[in-house]
Amino acid sequence: xxxxxxxxxxxGVLFYAGAVALCVPPLFVFVWMILTGLKTGVQNISYPPxxxxxxxxxxxxxxxxxxxxxxxxxxxxxxATLATGISLALGLPAAYSIAKYRQNKIGIIILIARMTPFxxxxxxxxIIFRYLKLIDTFTALTxxxxxxxxxxxxxxMVSFFESVPTELEDAAMIDGCSRWQSFRIIVLPLxxxxxxxxxxxxxxxxxxxxxxxxxxxxxxxxxxxxAVYNFISYGKIDWAGIGAAATLIVxxxxxxxxFVRKSIVQGLTMGAxxx
Amino acid sequence: xxxxxxxxxxxxxxxxxxxxxAPAVAVLFLIVVLPIAFNLYLTFNKWTIGLGEPRFIxxxxxxxxxxxxxVWNGTKVMIYFSGASLALxxxxxxxxxxxxxxxxKGSELVQAIYIIPFAATPVAVALIWRIMLNPEIGxxxxxxxxxxxxxSLWVSSExxxxxxxxxxDVWKWTPMITLIVLAGLKSLPADPYEAARMDGASPLQxxxxxxxxxxxxxxxxALMLRSLDNLKEFDxxxxxxxxxxxxxxxxxxxxxxxxxFNFFKAGYGSALMVVxxxxxxxxxxxxxxxxxDSPAL
Numbered sequence: 032x033x034x035x036x037x038x039x040x041x042x043g044v045l046f047y048a049g050a051v052a053l054c055v056p057p058l059f060v061f062v063w064m065i066l067t068g069l070k071t072g073v074q075n076i077s078y079p080p081x082x083x084x085x086x087x088x089x090x091x092x093x094x095x096x097x098x099x100x101x102x103x104x105x106x107x108x109x110x111a112t113l114a115t116g117i118s119l120a121l122g123l124p125a126a127y128s129i130a131k132y133r134q135n136k137i138g139i140i141i142l143i144a145r146m147t148p149f150x151x152x153x154x155x156x157x158i159i160f161r162y163l164k165l166i167d168t169f170t171a172l173t174x175x176x177x178x179x180x181x182x183x184x185x186x187x188m189v190s191f192f193e194s195v196p197t198e199l200e201d202a203a204m205i206d207g208c209s210r211w212q213s214f215r216i217i218v219l220p221l222x223x224x225x226x227x228x229x230x231x232x233x234x235x236x237x238x239x240x241x242x243x244x245x246x247x248x249x250x251x252x253x254x255x256x257x258a259v260y261n262f263i264s265y266g267k268i269d270w271a272g273i274g275a276a277a278t279l280i281v282x283x284x285x286x287x288x289x290f291v292r293k294s295i296v297q298g299l300t301m302g303a304x305x306x
Numbered sequence: 307x308x309x310x311x312x313x314x315x316x317x318x319x320x321x322x323x324x325x326x327x328a329p330a331v332a333v334l335f336l337i338v339v340l341p342i343a344f345n346l347y348l349t350f351n352k353w354t355i356g357l358g359e360p361r362f363i364x365x366x367x368x369x370x371x372x373x374x375x376x377v378w379n380g381t382k383v384m385i386y387f388s389g390a391s392l393a394l395x396x397x398x399x400x401x402x403x404x405x406x407x408x409x410x411k412g413s414e415l416v417q418a419i420y421i422i423p424f425a426a427t428p429v430a431v432a433l434i435w436r437i438m439l440n441p442e443i444g445x446x447x448x449x450x451x452x453x454x455x456x457x458s459l460w461v462s463s464e465x466x467x468x469x470x471x472x473x474x475d476v477w478k479w480t481p482m483i484t485l486i487v488l489a490g491l492k493s494l495p496a497d498p499y500e501a502a503r504m505d506g507a508s509p510l511q512x513x514x515x516x517x518x519x520x521x522x523x524x525x526x527x528a529l530m531l532r533s534l535d536n537l538k539e540f541d542x543x544x545x546x547x548x549x550x551x552x553x554x555x556x557x558x559x560x561x562x563x564x565x566x567f568n569f570f571k572a573g574y575g576s577a578l579m580v581v582x583x584x585x586x587x588x589x590x591x592x593x594x595x596x597x598x599d600s601p602a603l
Contacts, residue, residue, distance in 0.1 A: 053405075053419075054420060060477070076443055124325075137327055140331070148559055150559070151580075152342075153567075156341060210319045239425075239428060241429045255430075284425050287425070299531075300485065
């Protein structure tokens with residue numbers, strides 16, 4: 032082998048070693064999560080930890096039957112869908128206008144919304160919702176999730192709208208379209224990638240939201256992050272239950288993210304790589 | 307009816323810049339601006355939620371900040387946790403982005419697996435980490451001891467708790483930095499690289515004198531985006547340690563939550579939240595400056 036070939040092989044080996052090093056940490060945590068859900072309570076606290084065992088679906092059955100997890104999954108789904116839908120309905124025209132008319136003052140509100148600690152919203156909202164007897168309602172949770180999803184949708188969509196050429200719109204106007212028609216018929220289809228991206232990001236962040244739901248939800252509206260957290264109670268930790276519940280929460284959103292990862296990458300970079 | 311519709315349409319045509327953003331701005335005003343204003347009002351008051359009325363006390367809440375041991379502790383913990391995790395995420399994120407920037411067979415799949423933690427629900431994966439980091443029966447200590455390394459107390463020890471939390475944060479969020487930096491690397495112009503190679507520059511020189519200065523604005527943008535969440539990290543710390551052992555991992559933000567929702571001291575809690583906001587603001591303003599300055603060469 033020549034020297035050049037040898038360095039080539041060495042480089043190849045190093046590259047694949049790098050690939051393995053990058054894949055092990057995420058996969059290990061995921062596999063361990065699933066294994067925890069498939070072990071009995073006793074197996075989970077045995078030492079050394081068991082890697083090979085007869086899996087049981089008992090924890091998943093318990094999570095659904097005793098802890099009513101299906102309900103919480105539906106709650107999370109409803110709230111994330113509502114928050115995303117409303118954010119898009121109100122955010123799309125706003126983002127379009129900010130991009131087109133360079134309304135930077137509105138942009139500043141968005142920026143402040145993103146910088147303010149969530150607890151700063153939570154305290155006033157908790158007081159108001161308590162007063163209005165709206166704690167543990169979908170209204171309260173959707174409103175607070177909007178605090179996160181709406182600025183996110185507008186933030187992302189401004190970049191997408193900025194890339195739409197104005198000539199197309201001018202042509203539509205000349206052909207007799209109203210502003211609203213040209214927005215709906217010409218502009219929106221051009222940014223459908225962006226709409227998908229911001230809907231996905233908004234959904235994921237609402238699904239994963241913990242703090243607002245921790246304080247404002249109750250037995251009726253509990254979302255999945257709070258439900259899994261509740262497996263720690265009175266100093267006792269139900270590890271098998273956590274494993275099963277965490278798997279049920281994380282797996283759908285991760286599989287979803289896997290298939291739409293191109294959109295996620297776009298969403299992240301669009302949001303970051305602008306002034 | 308039709309006439310009314312046409313009138314509306316004409317109004318929209320003339321006032322698009324007003325009509326289009328109005329609903330969103332109204333809602334943002336209601337759900338974002340008003341609560342912040344209420345929060346600011348509370349900072350000048352003493353009020354225990356559920357007990358009586360807010361009582362105006364001027365700047366006393368802010369004075370109390372300076373005498374509160376837990377504020378100093380929280381600030382130190384915040385600087386330690388955020389400084390370490392942001393620095394590591396940025397360095398690792400850049401290194402891994404450089405790695406992915408060369409295409410190789412299977413790179414797509416490796417990338418897809420590598421970014422899994424990004425979308426994973428923070429509370430759920432934090433609980434799994436809590437299980438894995440258990441000092442007595444956790445799998446991480448088992449793996450360490452089985453290859454002859456010493457076990458650690460991880461989040462149960464005051465000394466190790468912040469490094470452990472930094473590790474989890476790095477695991478979860480480095481992929482995000484990587485993706486942003488990678489997109490930046492892919493958009494760099496090719497000419498400077500060709501010129502440098504012609505002049506016989508070494509790979510290290512190319513990285514230091516060409517890649518780094520050109521990618522700097524992107525790095526800072528990624529850092530800013532990440533800092534928005536990192537300086538206000540709640541879910542992961544609350545789930546794994548609740549600020550413990552003792553108050554060894556209680557960041558200022560976590561403390562503000564405790565004051566508000568465990569002690570129900572609305573006024574003092576609000577003052578703490580304003581401080582957290584100011585820290586986030588100052589950090590981002592400084593970084594924004596750095597981003598727009600021309601790189602010092």
